[in-house]
Amino acid sequence: MSERPALDRCPGLLRPFIAEDGALVRLRMPGGRLATSVLREVVEIAGANGAPVVQLTSRGNLQVRALPDPLSLALIEAVEATGLLPSASHERVRNILAAPLARDLDDLVDSFDAALMAEPRLASLPGRFLFAxxxxxxxxxxxxxxxxxxxxxxxxxTLLVGDGGAPVKPEDAVTAMIEVALRFVEFAPEGAWNVRDLPNPSDLLPHRAPHDEGAPRRDPRDGATRRPVVARPLAPGVVGDAVVAGVPLGMLTLEHVEALAHVADEVVITPWRSVVVRGGAPRVESLRSAGLVTEPEGPWARLSACVGAPSCRRTTVPTLDLARSAAETVVSQRLTATQDVHVVGCERRCGTGISNRVLVAPPTVDDVVSALTTPATAAIRGEQ
Ligand code: SF4
Structure with a gap:
């Protein structure tokens, strides 16, 4: 088992993380769905308390940093009034991703969220535990x-845990996932944050023989083996009647939110620093005009960064400035960004996605430009 810190530091509104630049809070929306009116309220609350932008995280959450430490009661009450804190006890465990374009999953996700909050034992899940x-x-x-x-x-x-899976009907999915989570809480050793920390994660599946790792998943209809289909992250652009609107460096501004609110009553925050606007395709131009990214090409669709210096005390590398300068260089020199790149200031690699090239503390803007524009087989300084 990997060595892990004893304390679960995943932040929430009621337990902020204190960073170099002040208090940091994270707000969770199961499945990422959020009314644009609420999104506007959050950005306005952040702005009124000294935070000019709201960040999108790699787990599809909203994050506000550089807030006063300690948080004022007025700020906490203002966020609570938006409805984003339905359960104080389960605030940090409502980490639930859902396919952003799949409207027919909305009811299932809502049912699961309600069941999660109704189970007192699941309040002790680690904040890093993620449902999908x-x-x-x-x-x-x-x-x-x-x-x-x-x-x-x-x-x-199919219910999926680790490398294993079991056929489960949709009407039984909520109960089955809650049972797996309860089994984790009950049996995971101290210091286990995720199922990956267990020797045999598949043992959490219902009615599974111990250590039956990698057994084929059977489709209940025909008995055939069924492996999970895994799609790549959604790239910015129009998909059917929806728009996947990339948010440059994951920094959501009031201008972005005003544009989103003009197009839709509700959006879906994705884990890829973008916002899905269902039914927004006819209004894609207004989103682009507000600075959102609506094409899959270009550096702003491919570049992300951790917050870096001076906000984070673990580095002296101004990752966001490097990333912005690199994107501007790619645009001004008419270069072609072909790689997904995430710039981080240290080996903690915060916000790293699954398919990104990760640049750890790149010394120069040219290094970031090179990573964005050079095929993956070439060696890049700082790339890991
Ligand atoms: S990767 Fe390192 S420098 Fe960047 S935010 Fe995380 S801890 Fe800070």
Whole structure:
């Protein structure tokens, strides 16, 4: 088992993390769905307390940093009034991803969230424990989930834990996922944050023989082996009637939010620093005009960074400035960004996605530009 700190530091509103630049809070929306009116309230609350932007995290959460330490009661009450804190006890365990384009998963996700909050024993899940719901497309199964449910059709689906899976009907999915989470809470040794920390994660599956790792998943309809379909992260652009709007460096501004609110009453925050606007395709130009990224090409669609210096005390590398300068260089020199790159200031690699090239403390803007524009086989300074 990997060595892990004894304290679960995942922040929430009621237990902020104190960073170099002040208090940091994280707000969770199961499945990422959020009313644009609420999003506007959050950005306004952040701005009124000294934080000019709201960040999107790699787990599809909202994050506000550089807040006063300690948080004022007025700030806490203002966020609570938005409805984003339905359970004080379960605040930090409501980490639930869902395929952003799959509207037919919304009810399932809502039912699961309600069941999660109704189970007192699950308040002690680690804050890093991640649930995921997908449809047949396999969207979000690319992420580092602990327990996932892939609904193949109205009548069939697969419960996924570690490398194992079991057929579970959609109407039984909520109960089955709650049971897996309860088993984790009950049996995981101290210091285990994720199912990956267990010797045999598949043992958490219902009615599973111990150490039956890697057994084939059987489709209940035909008995055939069914492996989970896993889709790549959604790239910015128009998908059917929806828009996947990239948020440059994951920094959501009031201007972005105003544009989103003009197009839709609700958006879906993705784990890829983007916002899905269902039904937003006819208004894609207004989103682009507000600075959101609506094409898959270009550096702003491919570049991300941790917060770095001066906000984080673990580095002296100004990662965000490096990334911004690199993106501007790529645009001004008419270069072609072909690689997904994440710039971090230290080996903690915060916010690293599954398919990113990770640049650890790149010394220069040219290094970031090179990583963005050079095929993956070439050696890049600082790349790990
Ligand atoms: S990767 Fe390192 S420098 Fe960047 S935010 Fe995380 S701890 Fe700070």
């Amino acid at each position: 719901f997908s449809d047949a497309s396999g969207s979000v199964l690319s992420e580092r989930w602990d327990v996932a449910y892939q609904r193949h059709s109205r009548k069939s689906g």
